[in-house]
Amino acid sequence: MNAVDVNLDADLQALGKRHLLMHFTHADAYRDHALTVFDRGEGCWLVDRNGKRYFDGLAGLYCVQVGYSHGAEIGDAIREQMVRLPFATNWGVGHEPAIRLAHKLAALAPEGLNRVFFTSSGSESNESAIKLVRQYHQSRGEPQRRKFIARRVAYHGTSFGALALNGMTNFRKHFEPLMSGVRHVGNTKRYGRPAGETEAQFxxxxxxxIESLIVQEGPDTVAAIVVEPLQNAGGSLTPPAGYAAGLRDICDRHGVLLVADEVICGFGRLGEYFGSARYGLKPDIITFAKGIASGYVPLGGVIASDAVVDTVLDGPQQMFLHGATYGGHPVACTAALANLAIMEREGVLENVRSNEAVFRQTLDGLLELPCVGDVRGDGYHYSLELVTDKAARRWAAGISAQAFVSTLLAPAIFDAGLLCRAGVDHEGTPIVQFSPPLVMSRDEIVWFVAQIRDILVDTYARATR
Incomplete structure (x- = not known):
């Protein structure tokens, strides 16, 4: 296996280490090591300043749906908009790109979700949804409905409201106290559940x-349940049959809103424009970001039902008491419209649907390895759960999962020129996650999984010898 290339651009190395504060990156990862500096991209590939190629198995960060080859087309659309109208707000005025994009999203969203509020990120989208939910209940004369229910291990962003929704205590504890009134329930991870439990029982x-918690807290105090259609954190956790319909029923009976966080699941990741459609989830509110513009520009938003928005606009304030300078930026909306046009023209969703079975079957082939306990996911979003004891479905305490991932597995994947997420979950279990550009071909799937197989065989043998 090749060693990590040392970036030859000494000036960029020095400037980057001196001035660029990395996101969620341990200081040791770049303080005493070469900083990889990406220079260009094409298709599913990135190239660093040395010319080393990396296959992007994570679509940047779950967002580069159309790959890296459409910068010229989207850039031309952006350039034209920059010349025509480089900036405008949605504060009491409108502009054509935001109006056209809102109309497009209403057409793509689940039935009844017709009102679009634009933001610039996933965290901001979830923060906006929290405020919309709160104001909805206030407008209905139920200001005591302030509590939110989210799932354990789920990730919903980094701003204070979104962070409170996160079901990972290690993310929250350093910044507490956060928004109060958030409760967490079990997620949909079935691997490791009691033997003999049926899907219906699960x-x-x-x-x-969920229902017991609502009753315990007081149904008239609960504002919303927030879920991802497929939960990303914890490793591509899909919902069991009947779960989506059950959530809707619980919400309807208790006057609780259902919010679908589609920041990762949206725009083709699961073979549908919104992951809610994949599983029959019927939310009152959807939040989105990432894939709407394939990450080429920052853009996010909230899509809400007419019932929710009309209640707010007909309420005492007669407005949604929220706004952002860059929400619905004309250049960002133009980029999103161009991205959606590319997705339609090139059949990106059809590519996911036609290759999904091959992707899953190829990954399922890894179950024959002694270290792969579970394969889960849908569409173009999958995870492997690694184990040392298949019978017990766990990673044995005798081998440090963190050391295995940080010193063996993750470096080997990166050295091989592959980009994916390898980490340790809240239970101390190694998880390897794949969420590639939606243009990844069938041949690339087979090749990519073969590389992962070789790396798993090699690193697990080294860890257990």
């Missing part, structure tokens, strides 16, 4: 926990 267990 669904019932999850729904009973």
């Amino acid at each position: 669904t019932r267990h999850l729904l009973d926990e």
Whole structure:
């Protein structure tokens, strides 16, 4: 396996290490090591300043749906908009790109979700949804409905409201106290559940926990349940049959809103424009970001039902008490419209649907390895859960999962020129996650998984010898 290339651009190395504060990056990862500096991209590939190629198995950060080859087309659209109208707000005025994009999203969203509020990121989208939910209940004369229910291990962003929704205590604890009134329930991870439990029993267990919590907290105090259609954190956790319908039923009976965080699931990741459609989830509000513009520009937003928005606009304030300078920026909306046009023209969703079975079957082939305990996911979003004891479905305490991932597995994947997420979950279990550009071909799938297989065989053998 090749060693990590040392970036030859000494000036960029020095400037980057001196001035660029990395996101969620341990200081040791770049303080005493070469900083990889990407220079260009094409298709599913990135190239660093040395010319080393990396296959992007994570679509940047779950966002580069159309790959890296459409910068010229999207750039031309952006350039034309920059010349015509480089900036305008949605504060009491409108502009054509935001109006056209809002109309497009209403057409793509689940039935009844017709009102679009634009933001610049996923965290900001979830923060906006929190405020919309709160104001909805206030407008209905139920200001005591302030509590939110989210799932354990789920990730919903980094701003204070979104961070409070996060189901990972290690993310929250350093910044507490956060927004109060958030409760967490079990997620949809089935691997490791009691032997003999049926899918129907698992669904019932999850729904009973949610309903019991609502009753315990007081139904008239609960504002919303927030879920991802497929939960990213914890490793591509898909919902069991009946779960989506059960959530809707619980919300309807208790006057609770259902919010679908589609920041990762949206725009083709699961073979549908919104992951809610994949699983029959019927939310009152959807949040989105990432894939709407394939990450080429920052853009996010909230899509809400007419019932929710009309209640707010007909309420005492007669407005949604929220706004952002760059929300619905004309250049960002133009980029999103161009991106969606590319997705339609090139059949990106059809590519996901036609290759999904091959992707899953090829990954399932890794289950024959002694270290792969579970493969889960849908569409173009999958995770491997690694184990040392298949019978017990766990990673044994005798081998440090963190050391295995940080000193063996993750470096080997990166050295091989592959980009994916390798980490340790809240239970101390190694998870390897794949969420590639949606233009990844069938041949690339087979090749990519073969590389991962070789790396797993090699690193696991070294860890257990």
